[in-house]
Amino acid sequence: MTTKPLWLIGYDISCPRRLRRMQRRCADAGWPLQKSLYLLPLTSEERLALCDELKELNAPDQDRLLCLPFAVAEGSFHLGPRGPVLLFHDDPRLADYIF
Numbered sequence: 267m268t269t270k271p272l273w274l275i276g277y278d279i280s281c282p283r284r285l286r287r288m289q290r291r292c293a294d295a296g297w298p299l300q301k302s303l304y305l306l307p308l309t310s311e312e313r314l315a316l317c318d319e320l321k322e323l324n325a326p327d328q329d330r331l332l333c334l335p336f337a338v339a340e341g342s343f344h345l346g347p348r349g350p351v352l353l354f355h356d357d358p359r360l361a362d363y364i365f
Contacts, residue, residue: 270307272336275320277302280328287323291316305336 275292279285279302292298295316296306308316317333324331 270309270312273306273308273313274332274334274336275304275306275316276332277320277324278330279324281325284323284325284329288320291319291323 273296275296277288277292279288289302292304292306295308295312296304298304306313306316313333320331320333
Protein backbone atom coordinates (compact mmCIF):
# COMPACT_ATOMS: atom_id res chain seq x y z
CA MET A 267 0.00 0.00 0.00
CA THR A 268 1.25 3.45 -0.86
CA THR A 269 1.31 6.10 1.84
CA LYS A 270 2.55 8.89 -0.39
CA PRO A 271 0.28 11.92 -0.81
CA LEU A 272 -1.74 11.89 -4.02
CA TRP A 273 -1.44 14.69 -6.56
CA LEU A 274 -3.62 15.51 -9.55
CA ILE A 275 -1.72 16.83 -12.57
CA GLY A 276 -3.46 18.20 -15.62
CA TYR A 277 -2.22 20.06 -18.64
CA ASP A 278 -3.25 21.68 -21.90
CA ILE A 279 -0.24 21.71 -24.23
CA SER A 280 -0.41 23.37 -27.66
CA CYS A 281 2.66 21.78 -29.27
CA PRO A 282 2.40 18.07 -30.20
CA ARG A 283 6.06 17.45 -29.39
CA ARG A 284 5.82 19.00 -25.91
CA LEU A 285 2.50 17.19 -25.41
CA ARG A 286 4.06 13.77 -26.07
CA ARG A 287 6.92 14.51 -23.70
CA MET A 288 4.51 15.65 -20.98
CA GLN A 289 2.34 12.55 -21.48
CA ARG A 290 5.32 10.19 -21.24
CA ARG A 291 6.66 11.82 -18.10
CA CYS A 292 3.31 11.83 -16.30
CA ALA A 293 2.52 8.25 -17.37
CA ASP A 294 5.89 7.11 -15.98
CA ALA A 295 5.08 8.63 -12.59
CA GLY A 296 1.39 7.92 -12.11
CA TRP A 297 -1.98 6.70 -13.32
CA PRO A 298 -3.75 8.18 -16.35
CA LEU A 299 -7.32 9.20 -15.59
CA GLN A 300 -8.04 10.91 -18.91
CA LYS A 301 -5.97 12.13 -21.85
CA SER A 302 -4.29 14.96 -19.97
CA LEU A 303 -5.15 14.19 -16.35
CA TYR A 304 -3.01 12.01 -14.09
CA LEU A 305 -3.08 10.88 -10.49
CA LEU A 306 0.36 10.54 -8.94
CA PRO A 307 1.55 9.28 -5.53
CA LEU A 308 4.49 11.58 -4.72
CA THR A 309 6.51 12.57 -1.70
CA SER A 310 7.19 16.27 -1.29
CA GLU A 311 10.66 15.89 -2.81
CA GLU A 312 9.35 13.81 -5.73
CA ARG A 313 6.60 16.34 -6.42
CA LEU A 314 9.04 19.26 -6.45
CA ALA A 315 11.41 17.40 -8.80
CA LEU A 316 8.59 16.33 -11.14
CA CYS A 317 7.06 19.80 -11.20
CA ASP A 318 10.46 21.26 -12.08
CA GLU A 319 10.70 18.79 -14.99
CA LEU A 320 7.18 19.57 -16.17
CA LYS A 321 7.77 23.32 -15.95
CA GLU A 322 10.73 22.86 -18.30
CA LEU A 323 8.44 21.13 -20.83
CA ASN A 324 5.78 23.82 -20.46
CA ALA A 325 5.64 27.02 -22.54
CA PRO A 326 3.88 29.38 -20.09
CA ASP A 327 2.72 31.76 -22.81
CA GLN A 328 1.02 28.92 -24.75
CA ASP A 329 0.35 26.03 -22.35
CA ARG A 330 -1.34 25.36 -19.04
CA LEU A 331 -0.12 23.12 -16.23
CA LEU A 332 -2.02 22.31 -13.05
CA CYS A 333 -0.79 20.46 -9.95
CA LEU A 334 -3.23 20.01 -7.08
CA PRO A 335 -3.27 17.90 -3.93
CA PHE A 336 -5.82 15.10 -4.32
CA ALA A 337 -7.94 14.19 -1.34
CA VAL A 338 -10.87 11.83 -1.62
CA ALA A 339 -13.66 13.20 0.52
CA GLU A 340 -16.10 10.85 2.21
CA GLY A 341 -18.95 10.12 -0.15
CA SER A 342 -16.89 10.71 -3.31
CA PHE A 343 -17.50 8.37 -6.22
CA HIS A 344 -16.76 7.92 -9.89
CA LEU A 345 -19.47 7.16 -12.43
CA GLY A 346 -18.93 6.39 -16.07
CA PRO A 347 -17.91 3.70 -18.47
CA ARG A 348 -14.61 1.97 -18.06
CA GLY A 349 -12.00 3.47 -20.32
CA PRO A 350 -9.39 1.63 -22.36
CA VAL A 351 -6.88 2.02 -19.50
CA LEU A 352 -7.73 0.14 -16.33
CA LEU A 353 -6.39 1.54 -13.10
CA PHE A 354 -5.18 -1.09 -10.68
CA HIS A 355 -4.20 0.17 -7.27
CA ASP A 356 -3.87 -0.97 -3.70
CA ASP A 357 -4.56 2.39 -2.14
CA PRO A 358 -7.58 2.20 0.20
CA ARG A 359 -8.09 5.96 -0.17
CA LEU A 360 -9.31 5.24 -3.70
CA ALA A 361 -11.63 2.34 -2.88
CA ASP A 362 -14.94 2.70 -4.71
CA TYR A 363 -13.69 5.84 -6.41
CA ILE A 364 -11.51 4.72 -9.30
CA PHE A 365 -11.73 1.43 -11.13
